[in-house]
Amino acid sequence: GQQLNQSPQSMFIQEGEDVSMNCTSSSIFNTWLWYKQDPGEGPVLLIALYKAGELTSNGRLTAQFGITRKDSFLNISASIPSDVGIYFCAGPNAGGTSYGKLTFGQGTILTVHP
Amino acid sequence: DVKVTQSSRYLVKRTGEKVFLECVQDMDHENMFWYRQDPGLGLRLIYFSYDVKMKEKGDIPEGYSVSREKKERFSLILESASTNQTSMYLCASNRGSYNSPLHFGNGTRLTVT
Numbered sequence: 001g002q003q004l005n006q007s008p009q010s011m012f013i014q015e016g017e018d019v020s021m022n023c024t025s026s027s028i029f030n031t032w033l034w035y036k037q038d039p040g041e042g043p044v045l046l047i048a049l050y051k052a053g054e055l056t057s058n059g060r061l062t063a064q065f066g067i068t069r070k071d072s073f074l075n076i077s078a079s080i081p082s083d084v085g086i087y088f089c090a091g092p093n094a095g096g097t098s099y100g101k102l103t104f105g106q107g108t109i110l111t112v113h114p
Numbered sequence: 115d116v117k118v119t120q121s122s123r124y125l126v127k128r129t130g131e132k133v134f135l136e137c138v139q140d141m142d143h144e145n146m147f148w149y150r151q152d153p154g155l156g157l158r159l160i161y162f163s164y165d166v167k168m169k170e171k172g173d174i175p176e177g178y179s180v181s182r183e184k185k186e187r188f189s190l191i192l193e194s195a196s197t198n199q200t201s202m203y204l205c206a207s208n209r210g211s212y213n214s215p216l217h218f219g220n221g222t223r224l225t226v227t
């Protein structure tokens with residue numbers, strides 16, 4: 001099946017630093033999604049990307065849909081303690097026509113030191 | 115606000131037991147899903163249902179079955195629990211349309227001893 005490779009696997013940063021993470025695929029995706037999972041909770045959708053080259057922001061978060069359609073990037077500016085959690089990239093399974101059947105990356109665990 | 119509720123946050127079961135994980139959503143969503151979350155592996159789809167009594171295998175269905183008798187409820191069944199099924203289980207739902215995001219429950223952490 002499809003696979004998404006997400007990196008880095010974990011990050012330890014100081015409050016105020018910027019964060020970058022990325023996701024790559026061996027196959028083309030038509031949609032890229034970024035989710036965040038707070039400790040003890042289920043993942044929540046942060047940003048959805050629909051077109052190659054698209055750059056979308058949500059507050060301090062910015063995500064980009066790679067031109068090749070095989071990668072995506074998530075940046076967090078001026079990190080704060082509540083940014084702690086696991087960040088997942090995801091995309092619809094091959095042949096999928098809804099967000100439902102998603103393939104997820106392995107996740108990036110973010111720790112922010114005050 | 116969409117709510118996906120999983121009946122248990124923590125479960126401890128013995129090897130060989132039959133285990134039921136229950137999930138209920140309150141937004142009349144067509145699709146419901148069971149994912150398994152393991153460190154370093156992300157979320158992997160176990161089973162998916164797009165309508166009452168309809169089900170479809172995900173990427174890792176072995177050792178699991180599901181039941182969807184009512185639209186709002188989706189159950190994951192471990193017929194004979196094994197230690198390698200110790201994991202975090204996440205239920206999710208969404209509408210059938212293309213742009214409908216997944217809404218997740220808070221997870222059930224299952225330990226099989």
